[in-house]
Amino acid sequence: MSLLANRPRIIHAALALFALAVIGRAAKVQLMDAGQWRARARDQQVAAAPLPAPRGTIRDVSGDVLVESREMVRLRVAPREVRDRAQLGRLMRRAGIADALVARATDTTVKWVEVPGLFLPTDVAMLTAMRGVHPEPVLNRVAPPSEGLRRIIGRTADGSVPVDGVELALDGLLRGEAGKEALLRDSRGRLFASPAVDGAAARPGHSVTLTINAGLQDIAERALNDAVEAQGAAGGDIVVLDARSGEVRALASRRADPRSTAATALTEPYEPGSTLKPFIAAWLLEHGRARVDEVVDGHNGKWNLNGRIIEDDHKAASFTFADVMRYSSNIGIIQFAQRLTPREQFEVLRDAGFGAPTGTTYPSESPGRLAPPAMWSQKSSASLAMGYEILVTPLQLAAAYAAIANGGELLQPALVREVRAPDGQVVYSHERRVVRRLMSPATARTMRGLLKGVLEGGTAQGASLATFEVAGKTGTAKVARNKRYVAGEYTASFVGMFPADDPQIVILVKLDSPRKSIYGGKAAAPVSKTVLEAAIAARDAALDRDALSRAPQRVAAAPPVDDPVQDAPAEVVVTESAGTVPYVVTLDQPLRASPVVAGARAVPSVQGLSRRAAAHALHRAGFRVVFVNGAAAQWPSAGTLAAAGSRVTVAVLP
Known part of the structure; x- marks a missing residue:
């Protein structure tokens, strides 16, 4: 009886204990373990998707974009989800x-279609809005615009993994920091973006400004391609x-092997031949071991x-010391070099x-190769x-010639002008x-004078300009393979300093195994002239125009022209207007031929070309170009003889 009488109390106590247990458990879950349970719920409802960081932009020295990362779209289609197949x-x-x-x-028997290629989001905006079309945003690295720039800047795999070039060398700065996108998962496991869920934005990479001038780079690449083709x-x-x-x-490189993708001007050393002679000569002059007017035996060309x-x-x-440079005498330079010990020469x-x-x-x-004297x-x-x-x-060779050009200081070459953080702060700036x-x-001044003589009656007359003096040295070297020199294989080269008295730039041209002419003065020197003439004509070729305006101008005397009396008519036919009968004027004296302008060349026709193509054609021909609005025309007209470096005005439709 007592047990039955106490049953309500027992039940009430049990219920109270159960309630306390529930309250305690709830308190533990919501107060003590709240963070843990929220995390578990978030893991079930929220998914994290990585956000790739855009690689930093690479610009040329003028600020023009050479390489950048763009957001593109990869398309996938589920045909069975499509409602309007005709619109699709x-x-x-x-x-x-x-x-x-x-x-x-649009075939409903197909479950899934991968569309190859990448698309700009704006070009496929209506397409990606359709049901059944599944867009995937992708960061695409836009390739440099030319082969030479691709060799310098390098390549990336999948738009983010560097393979070579500056992309690889500066990957730690260019790659940035990946972010995270938070997506909500519904009851069916589908993911969708929600502004209620915070993610972490990707931080783009640093931007890099190169020392390359895109205009001069383009000039150099075109000149090199033309020379390789012309010389075989x-x-x-x-x-x-x-x-x-x-x-x-500028760094232009070209190889016949399509597998060659590097900037070979930095990665492939060669035997320089006579372009090395000025450094022995400079040391001898510097240390009083030789004089410019000193004479050595020429042995009549064979020793x-x-x-x-x-x-x-x-x-x-x-040969005088100066003639050894002018005519690139092997016999002469060896006799002068014998005044150095092996250690000094090294x-x-x-x-x-x-x-x-x-x-x-x-x-x-x-690094190239220079063996110590113990191995000689x-x-x-x-x-x-x-x-x-x-x-x-x-x-290396261009940098060494820069010492002759700038007054004797060997400078470290630079490819990077500046690096900026994503917030615009400059974190690196090149200093000389x-x-x-x-x-x-x-x-250095004496050597520049000697090397001017190489272009004035010496081995590099093909590099002479009509308007400015250039100093430089040619080289013609045999090519070695497997420790033997190959018959008929040569490297033709020329290194020039422009302008000669106060050089702004050093230009090196090297051609591998040319077939038309093996000599540096015939094959390589004219390429230097082509590049310099185009650079002078172009406005964006990184030259100091003020300094050039003060530089001594060459005054090339026109060659004497005989009076071709026998070829000049004694009568001239004159027509006043179309359709009229011409009349004859009898002259007292025969006409003289028009004088020949030194350095004159025919103005090419640029009618029908775009502005860029017209500028390239005129720059390559050695003219400056000015564009004006108007009906399509050009002055002087195509075929007119004009001095190199003169201005051609091109009218284009606005």
């Missing part, structure tokens, strides 16, 4: 998608270097040196930067004096860096 087909065709893919995308060469390189700052303005026959193309009984070349990488921002840059043979000293038994890259003083300003 129209929009897909409008986007340039092939009919075969359109047919598959296996390839070549052009380097344009700012002699005062060490900044690289037996300890059983080794040394020959010159320009044969003479004797140090001359080592101090010029050969045998060590320049330190520019480019992966896999070659009896022939090494003479070989080095002629530019053999040493390997240099085109950039002197590696060492290579020679005194006086010696």
Whole structure:
């Protein structure tokens, strides 16, 4: 009875304990374990999708964009989800998608269609809004506009993974920080974006400004391509270097092997031949071991040196020191180089930067090769004096010539002008860096004078300009493979300094195995002239116009022209207007022929060309160009003879 009487109390107590347990559990869940349960709920309802960071923009020295990351769209279609197949087909065709893919995308027997290629979001906005079309945003790295720039800047895989070039060297700065997009998951597991859920924005990479000038780069690439084709060469390189700052303005490279993708002006060394001679000569002058007017035996072009026959193309009984440079005498430079000890000769070349990488921002840059004296043979000293038994890259050689151009300072070449953080803050800015003083300003000035002579009656007359003086040196070197020189294979090269008295730029041209002419003065020197004439004509080619206006102008005397009396008519037919009968004027004296303008050339026709194409054609021909609004025309007209560097006005429709 007592148990039955206490049953309500027991039940009430049990219920109270249960309520307390529920309250306690609820308190634990909602108060003590609230964070844990919220996290579990969030994991079930929210999914995180990575947001790739846009790689930093790469610009040229003028600020023009060379490479950037753009948001593109990859399309996938689920045909069974599509409601308006006719509209889908129209929009897909409008986007340039092939009919075969359109047919598959509208076929309900097909479950899923991957549309190849990437599309701009604005071009497919209506398409991506349709049911059954599943867009996927993708960051695409826009490739550089030319082969030369692609070799410098490099490539990326899948728009974000660097493969080579500056993209690889500066990947830590360019790649940025990935973000995270938070998506909500519904009861069926489908994901959708919601503003109620916070994500983490991607942080773009740093922007990089190169020292390359896009206009000059384009000029160099076109000149190199034309030269390789005209000479039947296996390839070549052009380097344009700012002699005062060490900044690289253009790097053009071309190889017959399609697998070659590097900037070979930095990665492939070669034997420079006679272009190495000025550094031996400068050291001798600097240390008083030779004089400009000093004379050595020319051996009439053939010299037996300890059983080794040394020959010159320009044969003479004797040479002055200046003539050794002018005519690129092997016999002469070897005799002068014999005044150096092996250690001194090694140090001359080592101090010029050969045998060590320049330190520019480019992966896999070659240091070249310069063996220490302990590894030399009896022939090494003479070989080095002629530019053999040493390997240099085109950039190394251009940097060494910049020391002659700027008054004697060897500068570290630079490819990067500036780096900016995403917020615009400058985190790096290139400053001129002197590696060492290579020679005194006086010696550098003397060497520039000697190298002007190479273009004035010497081996590089093909590089002479009609308006400005240029100093430089040619080189013609045999090509070695498997430790043997290949018969008939040569490297033709020329290194120039412009303008000669106060150089702004150094230009190096190298052609590999040219077939038409093997000589640097015939094959490479004219390419330098082409580049310089186009650079002078172009407004955006990184030249100091004020300094050029003060530079000495060449006054080329017109060649004497005989009076061709026998070819001039004694009568002239004159027509007043179309359709009228001409009448004859009898002259007292025969007409004289028109004088020939030194350096004159025919103005090319640019009618029907775009502004850019017209500018390229005129720049390549060595003219300056000015565009004005008006009916299509050009002055002077096509075919007119005009002096190189003169202005051509082109009228285009506004």
